[in-house]
Amino acid sequence: MGNSALDWVYPVSSHIEMLLVFKDDQVLNVLDKNQMDLFLDGDEGLKERSGTYKAVYVQTNFDWLLQSIVCFYVNLDNEGYMVEQFPLPLQRMCDTAGPGPDFGAGRIRLACKSQCPISGYKTQLWDPSTVIFSNIQEALEQSKGALFQASTEPQDEDPVTTIKRTLRNEEAAYRNLSQQLQQELEQQKLINERLQKQINQFEKRKATHDEISLRQENEALSMQVRKLQLVLEKAANKVPLEQNIEISDSQLIEALDQQDVMSVVFHHGVGHINLTPHKILDYLEDPIEYAAHQVGLSKYEYKVWLKHHDHPHCVVCDEKIALIGNPKIFDAQIDVYCERHKPLE
Numbered sequence: 001m002g003n004s005a006l007d008w009v010y011p012v013s014s015h016i017e018m019l020l021v022f023k024d025d026q027v028l029n030v031l032d033k034n035q036m037d038l039f040l041d042g043d044e045g046l047k048e049r050s051g052t053y054k055a056v057y058v059q060t061n062f063d064w065l066l067q068s069i070v071c072f073y074v075n076l077d078n079e080g081y082m083v084e085q086f087p088l089p090l091q092r093m094c095d096t097a098g099p100g101p102d103f104g105a106g107r108i109r110l111a112c113k114s115q116c117p118i119s120g121y122k123t124q125l126w127d128p129s130t131v132i133f134s135n136i137q138e139a140l141e142q143s144k145g146a147l148f149q150a151s152t153e154p155q156d157e158d159p160v161t162t163i164k165r166t167l168r169n170e171e172a173a174y175r176n177l178s179q180q181l182q183q184e185l186e187q188q189k190l191i192n193e194r195l196q197k198q199i200n201q202f203e204k205r206k207a208t209h210d211e212i213s214l215r216q217e218n219e220a221l222s223m224q225v226r227k228l229q230l231v232l233e234k235a236a237n238k239v240p241l242e243q244n245i246e247i248s249d250s251q252l253i254e255a256l257d258q259q260d261v262m263s264v265v266f267h268h269g270v271g272h273i274n275l276t277p278h279k280i281l282d283y284l285e286d287p288i289e290y291a292a293h294q295v296g297l298s299k300y301e302y303k304v305w306l307k308h309h310d311h312p313h314c315v316v317c318d319e320k321i322a323l324i325g326n327p328k329i330f331d332a333q334i335d336v337y338c339e340r341h342k343p344l345e
Helices: 033-040 090-096 130-152 159-237 249-258 277-285 287-294 299-310
Strands: 016-023 026-031 051-060 066-076 098-102 107-111 263-267 271-275
Touching: 016 033, 016 130, 026 033, 026 130, 051 090, 051 130, 066 090, 066 130, 090 107, 159 263, 249 277, 263 277, 263 287, 271 277, 271 287, 277 287, 287 299
Parallel strands: 066 107
Antiparallel strands: 016 026, 016 051, 051 066, 098 107, 263 271
């Protein structure tokens, strides 16, 4: 006989499914596949039950040996119905669950709080104990006859109702997927914010480090000059006072040159500048202008960029703007404004 149009509604199952409802460690209800679907869809309730209960979704093979288990909570209203539409994708959780104990058919697939296979559902799961496993097997053995009869009886539900249930399940699955994607998006947003915070802290530390390094290098340069002055003063003291020797700048530079002294200074946007003794006086005369000359800028242009570097904010509204780290490409007519106040080209 060929496939009917409703084969997709009633697929041939490779296992037997059931649902066990627990109060503490004791089994209260054992639901076959049809009863479970009606209960989880909110079409039927559990009489004389209300509140939060532990539930176990069970899959066995046709020898009634355990294959898969999902341990989750169900919340029931005063009439025993599900408070909210059931959100868990039980089959997908079984397919991706981690290994559990062996009850005769190899290690089962176990989805529970300590090994939740799908991110976002951990709070809805709980961990089973040895007593729970024992009571599952006992309930399965006691209910085997009724469960077998229910699993072999033909479906008496009309196709329209079954299709509606299938559509509800698919809608719930898409909603769960949407929630999971939203959670991942929020996590990624949080990660991006943390990374940006780390970048800002790094840039702040770098700026502070550069400023400290510049101050230390300039102090070191001054100390070198002072030491050489002391050397020359000691040399002058050895000469008779009547000769009245005066140490000129050229003599100081010559002494530095003979000692092979090389000085290094640092300026933002320029980097480290090597100073030979013959360039030291030019540098000390105007360090800012000297640094500006190294990058092909005037002193005024370099000072405008320095102001932007030290405080990268819009000159109109003081909103933080992107820092232009290279003074050579800095445009003082455009790069000092935010997007709202940037002049039109």
